[in-house]
Amino acid sequence: MSTPDPLVVGALSDVLYPPASRHLHVHWRKLVGTAAFAHPEGLSHQERVHRSYRLLHEVNESLADVEGFAADAEQLAAMHEWTAPVDGGLTTVAGIHYNLFLGSVLDLAPDRDLTEFIDLRRTGTFLCTELAHGNNAARLETTATHDPATGGFVLHTPHRGAAKFMPNTGPEGGAKSGLVAARLLVDGEDHGVHLFLVPLRDDQGLRPGVSVEALPETLTSPVDHCVTGFDQVRLPASALLGAFPSGRSAGTGRQRFLRAIGRVTPGKLCMSACGVGVAKTAVTIAMRHAHSRHTADLTPGSTVTLFEHRAHQTRLIDAVATTYAATALHRYAVRRWVEATPEDRPEAERLVAITKGWTTWRGRAVAIECRERCGARGVFRAGGFGDPMANLEGTITAEGDNLVIWAKAAGELALGWRPPADSPAPQDMADPGHLRRLLVGIERSWQRRAARRLRDRAAPSPLSRWNNAVNPALELVDAHAHRLAADALLAMADEASRPARALLRDVHRLFALRRIAAHDGLLLTAGLLTAEQADTLPDLIDDTIADLAPHALALVEAFGVPVAGLPH
Numbered sequence: 001m002s003t004p005d006p007l008v009v010g011a012l013s014d015v016l017y018p019p020a021s022r023h024l025h026v027h028w029r030k031l032v033g034t035a036a037f038a039h040p041e042g043l044s045h046q047e048r049v050h051r052s053y054r055l056l057h058e059v060n061e062s063l064a065d066v067e068g069f070a071a072d073a074e075q076l077a078a079m080h081e082w083t084a085p086v087d088g089g090l091t092t093v094a095g096i097h098y099n100l101f102l103g104s105v106l107d108l109a110p111d112r113d114l115t116e117f118i119d120l121r122r123t124g125t126f127l128c129t130e131l132a133h134g135n136n137a138a139r140l141e142t143t144a145t146h147d148p149a150t151g152g153f154v155l156h157t158p159h160r161g162a163a164k165f166m167p168n169t170g171p172e173g174g175a176k177s178g179l180v181a182a183r184l185l186v187d188g189e190d191h192g193v194h195l196f197l198v199p200l201r202d203d204q205g206l207r208p209g210v211s212v213e214a215l216p217e218t219l220t221s222p223v224d225h226c227v228t229g230f231d232q233v234r235l236p237a238s239a240l241l242g243a244f245p246s247g248r249s250a251g252t253g254r255q256r257f258l259r260a261i262g263r264v265t266p267g268k269l270c271m272s273a274c275g276v277g278v279a280k281t282a283v284t285i286a287m288r289h290a291h292s293r294h295t296a297d298l299t300p301g302s303t304v305t306l307f308e309h310r311a312h313q314t315r316l317i318d319a320v321a322t323t324y325a326a327t328a329l330h331r332y333a334v335r336r337w338v339e340a341t342p343e344d345r346p347e348a349e350r351l352v353a354i355t356k357g358w359t360t361w362r363g364r365a366v367a368i369e370c371r372e373r374c375g376a377r378g379v380f381r382a383g384g385f386g387d388p389m390a391n392l393e394g395t396i397t398a399e400g401d402n403l404v405i406w407a408k409a410a411g412e413l414a415l416g417w418r419p420p421a422d423s424p425a426p427q428d429m430a431d432p433g434h435l436r437r438l439l440v441g442i443e444r445s446w447q448r449r450a451a452r453r454l455r456d457r458a459a460p461s462p463l464s465r466w467n468n469a470v471n472p473a474l475e476l477v478d479a480h481a482h483r484l485a486a487d488a489l490l491a492m493a494d495e496a497s498r499p500a501r502a503l504l505r506d507v508h509r510l511f512a513l514r515r516i517a518a519h520d521g522l523l524l525t526a527g528l529l530t531a532e533q534a535d536t537l538p539d540l541i542d543d544t545i546a547d548l549a550p551h552a553l554a555l556v557e558a559f560g561v562p563v564a565g566l567p568h
């Protein structure tokens with residue numbers, strides 16, 4: 001295997017892990033490289049669940065400031081980026097403990113004493129979804145009835161459909177408390193969904209009135225997912241996070257619900273980080289394998305590496321381009337969220353949702369491609385793709401199902417998206433400014449179609465009008481995500497020092513050309529592409545692949561992912 005130029009690797013690494021946040025990545029990279037995180041062969045499902053909680057203690061002990069960590073979306077995301085490819089069970093329980101649980105308490109009731117959670121003598125969980133209410137959890141039915149005699153509440157699951165579904169409330173991990181999303185009833189009036197801090201189990205077992213039923217094993221990372229119910233559980237007044245409603249609740253309904261589950265936005269950034277982490281790991285494994293395994297040359301008797309076959313090479317280089325684009329988009333979304341002002345929070349939130357959908361879907365596609373490129377060696381859990389792939393499935397559904405959050409963004413963009421200002425770039429397919437113009441052209445085209453259908457008053461009901469518009473509107477979201485990813489990738493190239501700049505511009509070119517080629521008919525119709533230009537696209541793409549091929553190893557080594565190597 002040829003050795004990549006360390007200067008190029010260093011320059012790429014500098015933009016993938018910029019100096020301001022590099023220490024975060026160095027911390028997690030070091031931790032997941034320790035013996036405690038090494039692949040455990042032969043563990044049962046149950047033993048793997050136990051192991052994830054054991055690793056949670058390793059994570060906790062590595063943190064200098066647990067509250068500071070839980071309060072900071074960038075730090076949380078960095079942890080997910082490095083742990084997701086290694087132990088998805090750990091990533092799940094850690095994300096819930098630090099972000100959904102501790103983060104929500106810090107946001108809504110910052111004066112609480114959190115010592116036992118900070119020391120991890122108790123694990124925090126988050127109970128929102130119900131059996132009958134998944135993506136429509138705003139309609140959840142668990143009740144917390146105010147008791148005027150004590151000032152406290154009575155938490156109750158009125159029927160099986162209102163039982164909490166999926167949270168990690170099993171016996172593994174020891175003592176646990178949960179933030180339970182419940183409808184607050186005061187004098188018979190519904191004050192909307194609030195969070196209640198509820199002790200669920202102590203070291204001796206479940207608290208009275210709490211029932212927990214283990215769910216079957218999943219195809220995702222092993223976690224103690226359960227169905228959890230409450231039978232007239234008495235809670236003190238202090239269980240309510242936030243202020244007791246006075247008079248008519250401000251923001252009852254959806255607004256109230258969104259405030260209670262505010263931590264799902266940083267949670268989406270964490271899921272996005274998992275997509276990035278898994279993609280980086282998958283493409284590193286496959287690229288190293290492609291450069292070390294030999295196969296037949298077309299000349300009898302001689303051999304070449306897998307990578308020397310263009311068919312193999314193209315798929316891996318495309319996976320590299322997608323992974324760089326996903327990393328750039330993810331970093332951009334994290335910064336936008338962390339720096340958002342109250343005025344541009346809604347837009348930043350939409351960006352986070354779009355990014356979550358794009359990076360987790362793309363991360364999964366990269367992992368599947370890379371597994372296939374490693375043949376049978378790719379199917380092993382040790383050093384292979386079994387865990388990273390399983391670890392991504394949950395991220396696609398949790399913290400906002402990708403399709404549902406994209407559908408929300410689709411509705412907003414269909415009528416609200418404005419094209420960015422065009423640059424004076426020449427109509428040259430080698431010019432990044434022109435490639436951007438074409439990517440914006442794809443967005444514009446889908447938006448026109450979506451907006452036209454959304455404004456069609458002939459539809460017999462709001463649902464049928466929405467159904468007419470949703471598919472082009474979802475294409476718009478996808479086009480928007482691609483263009484933002486390309487912009488972020490180009491910005492990364494512009495920031496890179498000389499040895500990496502030209503290389504990253506080629507990565508950007510490949511990424512943009514692929515997208516343009518997939519929509520050439522649409523761009524031809526819009527008059528943005530000539531027939532001649534469309535005809536050159538396959539050649540331009542192959543030329544860019546050939547330009548990138550000698551640097552493919554450098555591009556993946558810059559990720560700095562600790563991988564053990566495939567079984568031989």
Ligand SMILES: Cc1cc2nc3c(=O)[nH]c(=O)nc-3n(C[C@H](O)[C@H](O)[C@H](O)COP(=O)(O)OP(=O)(O)OC[C@H]3O[C@@H](n4cnc5c(N)ncnc54)[C@H](O)[C@@H]3O)c2cc1C
Pocket residue numbers: 092096126127128129130133134135136165166167168220393394395397398399400401403404407
């Ligand atoms: C690994 C994992 C961990 C989890 N951990 C927790 C946890 O700790 N706490 C917790 O409260 N919950 C947790 N969940 C639950 C999670 O939040 C829900 O699974 C999620 O909200 C989706 O709900 P659902 O599974 O009931 O799917 P449903 O809402 O039934 O959706 C099923 C399908 O229908 C589609 N769909 C639904 N509505 C629409 C729509 N309006 N338009 C178009 N398509 C639609 C979805 O895209 C999806 O394909 C976890 C889930 C997973 C996978």
